Amino acid sequence: MGKILLFASFVFVVASGVLGFLNKTKLDATRESLASVEEKSSQTQQALTSTKKELNDANTNLATVKAERDQATSQVTSLQSDVEKAKSEVASLTTQKTAAESQVTQLQADVQSKQQELENLRNAQQTPATQGPSQEQLAIQKEQETLIAQLQQKVDNQTSELSKYRQADEDRKQGLMRPGTEGKILAVNPAWNFVVLSLGDKNGVVNNAELLIKRGRQLIGKVRVTSVEPSTSIADIVSNSVPQGVVINPGDRVIYQSAE
Numbered sequence: 001m002g003k004i005l006l007f008a009s010f011v012f013v014v015a016s017g018v019l020g021f022l023n024k025t026k027l028d029a030t031r032e033s034l035a036s037v038e039e040k041s042s043q044t045q046q047a048l049t050s051t052k053k054e055l056n057d058a059n060t061n062l063a064t065v066k067a068e069r070d071q072a073t074s075q076v077t078s079l080q081s082d083v084e085k086a087k088s089e090v091a092s093l094t095t096q097k098t099a100a101e102s103q104v105t106q107l108q109a110d111v112q113s114k115q116q117e118l119e120n121l122r123n124a125q126q127t128p129a130t131q132g133p134s135q136e137q138l139a140i141q142k143e144q145e146t147l148i149a150q151l152q153q154k155v156d157n158q159t160s161e162l163s164k165y166r167q168a169d170e171d172r173k174q175g176l177m178r179p180g181t182e183g184k185i186l187a188v189n190p191a192w193n194f195v196v197l198s199l200g201d202k203n204g205v206v207n208n209a210e211l212l213i214k215r216g217r218q219l220i221g222k223v224r225v226t227s228v229e230p231s232t233s234i235a236d237i238v239s240n241s242v243p244q245g246v247v248i249n250p251g252d253r254v255i256y257q258s259a260e
Helices: 002-124 133-172
Strands: 182-189 194-197 209-214 220-226 232-237 253-256
Touching: 002 133, 194 220
Parallel strands: none
Antiparallel strands: 182 194, 182 253, 194 232, 209 220, 209 253, 220 232
8 A cells, every 4th residue: 555655656746747847848938939929029119110210201201392392383383473474574675665666767757847847937037138037937946946956855865775775685696794784593493403593584694694693792602594584594503603501592692794
């Protein structure tokens, strides 16, 4: 009986040992599995954080692109409006020029007519030596001379205006700009390194002309005209002309000075 109990106790101890070993092995495996799950969870969390950051950056970039697009659209709309306005102004100036030419022609004809009337009046006043022109004739003659002088002054003024128009046209044909021509920067495209100027063909702007950029009295760079519209123009920012750290902004002045 004692031997049986002893054997049973031995079996129990062995079984307990085996069971404990198996439980320990399973516990170690469970711990390793848990550590692996925790590591994967940590990696997933890091990946999620990185993805959220990338998403936020993408949203920020999208907002920036939309803002730039809206600004560009606004600038295009503004420029289109300027072009239409400039076309209207050019048409108006052309009409005024034609009217001025017509007026000069009419005034010259009026002067010739009045001169002929004055000559006829003088011929009519020729009387025998004992008689001179009457007071009424002298008054009419003086009035005619005054009217002719006024008409001649108008002719001279209109001719002067026409000379300015013609000189401006000739300058544009020869690619000349008037020194001191001044305007401002309407828009800046830093990505493509160009600006939009408030000066155009009607201001005498020509291709390849270089203008100085000024802010107050400070010279901050140069631009070179590449495209000319009636009231605006496109100009490239001259490389290395802008000091480091200086940014060209809308509103900066531009001025043309003859190259000497």
